Amino acid sequence: MKISICDDNELELEKAKKAVDEFIATKQADHQITIDTFTNGSDMLSYINKHGAFDLLILDIVMPGMNGIELAEEIRHANSSCKIVFLTSSREFAVNSYKVNAFYYLLKPFSNMEFVSLLNKALNAMAEEKSNSIVIKGKSNLTRVQIHTIQYVESVKHQLWFHMNNGEIISCYSSMSEFQEILLSDSRFIQCHRSFLVNMSYVISISGKDFVLQDKTLIPVSKQGYQQVKDAYIDYFFGKGSCPT
Numbered sequence: 001m002k003i004s005i006c007d008d009n010e011l012e013l014e015k016a017k018k019a020v021d022e023f024i025a026t027k028q029a030d031h032q033i034t035i036d037t038f039t040n041g042s043d044m045l046s047y048i049n050k051h052g053a054f055d056l057l058i059l060d061i062v063m064p065g066m067n068g069i070e071l072a073e074e075i076r077h078a079n080s081s082c083k084i085v086f087l088t089s090s091r092e093f094a095v096n097s098y099k100v101n102a103f104y105y106l107l108k109p110f111s112n113m114e115f116v117s118l119l120n121k122a123l124n125a126m127a128e129e130k131s132n133s134i135v136i137k138g139k140s141n142l143t144r145v146q147i148h149t150i151q152y153v154e155s156v157k158h159q160l161w162f163h164m165n166n167g168e169i170i171s172c173y174s175s176m177s178e179f180q181e182i183l184l185s186d187s188r189f190i191q192c193h194r195s196f197l198v199n200m201s202y203v204i205s206i207s208g209k210d211f212v213l214q215d216k217t218l219i220p221v222s223k224q225g226y227q228q229v230k231d232a233y234i235d236y237f238f239g240k241g242s243c244p245t
Helices: 010-027 041-051 068-078 094-100 112-131 177-184 226-239
Strands: 002-006 034-038 056-060 083-088 104-107 133-137 142-146 150-156 159-164 169-173 189-193 196-199 203-206 210-213 218-220
Touching: 002 010, 002 041, 010 034, 010 056, 010 112, 034 041, 041 068, 056 068, 056 112, 068 083, 068 094, 083 112, 094 203, 104 112, 133 169, 133 177, 150 177, 177 189, 177 196, 189 218, 189 226, 196 218, 203 226
Parallel strands: 002 034, 002 056, 056 083, 083 104
Antiparallel strands: 133 142, 150 159, 150 196, 159 169, 189 196, 203 210, 210 218
C-alpha cells in the first residue's frame, strides 16, 4: 500500500507522518507499506504523474493555492479507486468531500488512536475490495475483474457492457440476472433501472432522472423507483462513515 500525506503546515504534516510510521511498524511484516509527504498539491500531482498513483491519500483541506478538495478532484480524474481521507479543523467542507467520494473526514486535533483506527479501516477496506471479483466470459476469453473497479453495468439487448474505472469496457453475451445476485450483495451496487446496475462509490449526485458519475456519465434512474433509489444512495454514503457530521 502506498500512502501519501499533503499538508502545508509542517507541524501537522509531521504529526500525521509520525502516526502513519507507527502504524506501518505494526503492519510491515504482513503488508508492504510506503509513505511520501508533500506540503502542497502541485508537488503531489507532479509526483503522481511521474511515479504513479497512491492507494491512500491523507489531505489537509485548507491549503493556499490548491486546497485539498481541488487536489482530490484533480486526482480523481485519473484514479477513481484510491482512498481519500481529509484532515481539517473545520466541518464546513464536509459536504464538498462527498463530491470526491472521500473515505473519511477527520477533524483536527485527532488522537493517535483515532488515526490508527482510521488507517486500519482503510487497509481492511482495500483488502476486501481486492478479494472480491467476478469472471466475465467473452467471445474467446475469460476476464477476471475486481468488483470495486466496475463503475456500472449496462444491458443492451442480449449483451452486457461492464464499464470499468480505468475507461475500459468489457462485453459479454449474457443477461443482467446472471450477475445481479453477486453484485447486489455488495452494498455499493444498486439497480437504478432495469438496464443498469451502478456502483454508488462512483456517484457524485442524483437528479430527478439520473445518477451523475465522477466522470460526468449520466445513468438513468427509473421514475417508478426514484425515491427508493435516492434513499438507498443517501443511506449508502451516510452508513459507510466516510464523512461524519
